[in-house]
Amino acid sequence: MAAAEPIPPTIEWRGHSIRLLDQRALPARLRFLACNDVDTLVDAIATLAVRGAPALGVAGAFGVVLAADTLRTKRQVRAAAARIARARPTAVNLAWGVARGLEAYERGGRDTALDVAESLAADDVCRNRLIGTHGAALVPVDGAVLTHCNTGALACVGYGTALGVVRAAFETGRRPKVWVDETRPLLQGARLTMWECGRLGIDATLIADGAAAALMGRGKVDLVIVGADRVAANGDVANKIGTYGLAVSARQHQIPFYVAAPASTIDLATANGDAIVIEERDPDEVTHVGSHRIAPPDAEAFNPAFDVTPARLVTAIVTECGAARPPYRRSLPAHVRRAAEVVTPHP
Ligand code: MRU
Numbered sequence: 001m002a003a004a005e006p007i008p009p010t011i012e013w014r015g016h017s018i019r020l021l022d023q024r025a026l027p028a029r030l031r032f033l034a035c036n037d038v039d040t041l042v043d044a045i046a047t048l049a050v051r052g053a054p055a056l057g058v059a060g061a062f063g064v065v066l067a068a069d070t071l072r073t074k075r076q077v078r079a080a081a082a083r084i085a086r087a088r089p090t091a092v093n094l095a096w097g098v099a100r101g102l103e104a105y106e107r108g109g110r111d112t113a114l115d116v117a118e119s120l121a122a123d124d125v126c127r128n129r130l131i132g133t134h135g136a137a138l139v140p141v142d143g144a145v146l147t148h149c150n151t152g153a154l155a156c157v158g159y160g161t162a163l164g165v166v167r168a169a170f171e172t173g174r175r176p177k178v179w180v181d182e183t184r185p186l187l188q189g190a191r192l193t194m195w196e197c198g199r200l201g202i203d204a205t206l207i208a209d210g211a212a213a214a215l216m217g218r219g220k221v222d223l224v225i226v227g228a229d230r231v232a233a234n235g236d237v238a239n240k241i242g243t244y245g246l247a248v249s250a251r252q253h254q255i256p257f258y259v260a261a262p263a264s265t266i267d268l269a270t271a272n273g274d275a276i277v278i279e280e281r282d283p284d285e286v287t288h289v290g291s292h293r294i295a296p297p298d299a300e301a302f303n304p305a306f307d308v309t310p311a312r313l314v315t316a317i318v319t320e321c322g323a324a325r326p327p328y329r330r331s332l333p334a335h336v337r338r339a340a341e342v343v344t345p346h347p
Pocket of ligand 1: 048051052053054091148149150151152155156160161162188226227228229239240241305
């Protein structure tokens with residue numbers, strides 16, 4: 001990656017360990033975490049030191065290499081791979097990355113798995129740039145874009161998907177203004193997207209999640225663009241909790257609602273959103289902000305980390321192959337096919 005890159009790679013293989021940009025510490029500190037064993041990696045995934053569907057995919061592939069380096073038998077490596085894949089259930093990329101790493105390991109051993117993981121990492125950045133190129137045309141000059149969670153370089157190895165579209169528009173001379181949902185409960189918007197936009201020089205304004213519909217109603221949003229953790233064969237989209245509400249509001253106000261994701265996030269084996277497993281996280285994340293408790297001690301809380309937006313509310317899904325439009329049952333398989341033929345230059 002070029003030295004001028006304003007956001008360091010989120011995930012890299014260093015010697016015999018995975019180096020993660022520890023997203024739990026941002027924006028207060030730019031800190032890195034060395035994962036020297038599978039336990040540390042699984043904990044890093046579960047606690048969101050590494051997060052975002054594309055980054056999870058690459059973490060999964062490197063995780064197989066880590067397992068091969070630290071465990072004695074093939075059986076142990078397979079069991080560790082299954083454990084990594086289960087660490088978070090909703091993002092299909094995690095299981096996808098583990099499967100790619102494991103297939104390479106079974107075929108050619110640890111070094112082959114490392115080659116595949118390294119190429120997935122490089123490939124991620126190239127594909128995200130393509131998503132950006134295709135998506136930038138959807139952003140009007142000086143357009144107001146609303147986004148949710150963090151879908152930038154931090155959610156990938158680099159560049160970003162939905163925020164990558166905004167970045168690509170910015171890099172081609174458009175001057176988008178971004179409304180950033182804070183994204184309760186873990187505040188990926190407030191902590192991470194605002195940090196990235198600051199580093200990139202993109203004009204961003206943080207809003208409470210509950211403000212989004214009102215801004216749409218007042219004509220202050222031209223488009224909504226979000227990422228995805230899994231896109232079902234019919235175009236239903238699982239993404240960070242709160243996304244569905246944005247799509248409903250966007251439809252109510254006749255604002256386009258776009259999803260940006262690499263084809264690896266499209267899961268043709270899942271017929272529709274009903275079949276997507278939604279991760280439920282610790283209720284403490286809702287009763288607390290950071291380590292500070294805000295709810296009464298006996299308050300019950302429920303914490304689904306993702307929701308499913310029905311395909312009928314999605315204007316288009318931007319992949320590295322362009323914008324897939326409804327009917328998604330027809331357009332998504334074509335994108336998956338074409339994406340397999342995209343050759344990205346690896347450094
Ligand atoms: O819980 P997170 O932070 O991993 O959730 C991330 C999201 O929901 C993103 O929108 C999605 O993974 C796409 S990231 C390019």
